[in-house]
Amino acid sequence: MVDVSELKTVEHDVLIIGAGGAGLRAAIECANAGLDTAVLTKSLLGKAHTVMAEGGMAAAMGNVDPRDNWKVHFRDTMRGGKFLNQWRMAELHAKQAPDRVRELEEWGAVFDRTPDGLINQRNFGGHRYPRLAHVGDRTGLELIRTLQDHSVHQGRIEVYMECKALRLLKDGDRIAGCVAVWRETGRFMVVRAKAVIMATGGGGRAWRVTSNSWEYTGDGLTMAYDAGAELMDVEFTQFHPTGMVWPPSVRGTLVTEGVRGEGGILKNNKGERFMFRYIPERFAPETADTEEEAARWLAGDKNARRPPELLTRDVVARAIKAEVEAGRGSPHGGAFLDIASQRPAEYIKRKLPSMYHQFKELAELDITKEPMEVGPTLHYFMGGIRVDPDTQASTTVPGLFACGEAAAGLHGANRLGGNSLSDLIVFGRLAGLGAAEYVKGLDGLPAVDEEQVKAAIRWATDFLNRESGENPYVIHEDLQEMMQAKVGIIRNATELAEAIERIAELRKRAEQAKAHAASQYNPGWHEAMDLHSLLTTAEAVTRAALMREESRGAHTREDFEGEREEWGKVNIVIRKAEDGSMEVRKVERGEPPEELAKIAFATIEDLEAGRV
């Protein structure tokens, strides 16, 4: 067996797991605080899923419409999240996002400009005003490259590329680091650290149709959960309404909401602009109800209301699904997204260049001439590790922090497009500050328990060493098919209960999976190890979805239609029980601060007139 004293061991003040926007922003803050900082990423630097964010980052800078301010952004975020968001997080986010965006500009980001030379902002679903700072349709790439280029000059940031964290280490109650494995060599490493920040994103790979890359296996949620952290709001999984549906090999690949933000409309196979039929009551006063008004809005009439295509993602995704099920879908089971009839070809190519190339090269379709076929795709986890809003510290594990998609709280039951990139930079920074403050209070490095290290390595090498076992790819595909069928956009108690049973069966198979013996850059081995995270994440989502007996935001139960008042008062929190089982419970939300409640429930007229 492994001799732990012979393992490579590195020591840092803070370890950040994940190198997307949140992880890198946290790293910069830690380095600025004088901490010796390590970043661990499963991929190469700059390849994280942040690059797939296309539309922009939401910040109430008011560069395009001066009526915008943090209060309106806060109100939009709460309404979009169906009032299940953590009030304080939504407040911090709306207040701090503009400074974080301007800071990126000081670090070299080059956003699109307004005519008077400021950062341009575009319209997006659920945002009252043009609010998304953007760079064409590749804003995420701009964000990650800016943070990457800035962080390499910050001194004490060590980046471990293509290195996978396996398990968190604890010294008593508190965090002591992690055990990791290098993809290239298959060798193990112990990373000792005083604090760990999880910036690992979500777990979309548990579904078949997803915009997520292979990395999105729920590692961070699972490692934190196994270490005693609480998860929250995981029943809210966002199905982005517009993923590609054809050809089959790209099914699920993201089509930016920017297409609708720039004027794209949705039609069914009868040529009807169906979204007018799906406007929820809460949004009716602020949504155009005729094509004529929507056209005026697109032409820039500030008195016209927003087109229904820009309703929140949960609403649009369900509408597309309903149209398809009523037999009005496109040939490959989606809806038509048409921008060709709304904007000139040159405009489309300038504002949506990567969409133009994506369809041209992968679907042989010219979006300046023809409509795209789109349908819902699993895109984002609103839920995640439960944290303190100000410091992003885990509610139960000292030394553990989380930010970005891996953390819960900002988005409630549904995330607005554009609030993710701003989430990364606002809460990445706060997590860095929180960790720095925590580390200051510690004397030395927490101790490493050799038994924990050995157990992690034994678990990992068992997949390689056993004589025979099942192909992990097959188990993963079975999980994806099952989650797609039973834990999809529309859910019910029978299917969710079946899903829990199926997950238990899949877990037994996963524990006996076999990977080919070579440990060097062996994707099959990593697939086998990822199954534990995928299954834990899938189980958490399913159990929370079964408990929440209402339909709210991204969580829709056909057996419990509509929002229920009593469910608006609780978040669902998950924790690993003493006996190893998954404990699911309701946690009362408490009363919101009066000041914030006033803003969130104000009419837009009162807010605009400064009466709130």
Added chain:
Amino acid sequence: MSKRTFRVWRGDRTGGRFVEYNIEVGPGMVVLDALHRIQAEQAPDLAVRWNCKAGKCGSCSMEVNGKPRLSCMTRISDYEPGSTITVQPLKTFPLIRDLVTDVSWNFEQNKRIPPFRPRKPGPDGKLRMWQEDVDRIQEFRKCIECFLCQDVCHVLRDHDKKQNFVGPRFIMRVASLEMHPLDTVDRIPQTLREFGSGWCNITRCCTEVCPEHINITDNAIIPTKERVVDRFYDPVAMLTRKIRGVDPTKEREEGKHA
């Protein structure tokens, strides 16, 4: 669905060989889909690096029928029906295993480039730039760091001058900083002496393989080389400097943002 044969390089630094895999291919499939199918059905340990599968992250670079390509954006139907498709790792970088190479040298080059340092904001506290002034650097910032341009660059690929030349990707990164309207740092002397801009002899191979269709040669490399030439080789300027006793390595370029 039809059957298709792929000849895939399998091996590591100690050696290897091409292995043929026969798989079903469907409509719209790209080379990366084929490799995933091979992994799932026949060779679970086949090493492939990939992430977004939408041409946005630049991870899945490899050589398909000898051409540097992103495998996620390379459609199988673009090749002659029934022909065998050969897939091998990037040649310019050291092999790790199968189709994965060690591209860490590129990340080291990036660290050598002095970072962006903006000028002070205007009197209203705001930084202003105009769209027509940022159009050209936004083109360079589309780069997804797939390193296909580095792979195809003959200075790096055939002559292995990694000690002398940072490659097209990083000359372009210098260009994106030098042409940034707010930047205040002078990287021109370093571009000549340390980054080796003189090694590029403008064969345009980098531009041809760029999956983002960035005109690397004409828009980034040539203007950067011109700035170097203006500073160090312009006879009139050299004479003026000699008379005035100015050191060109310390001279700030007038009208840098013009």
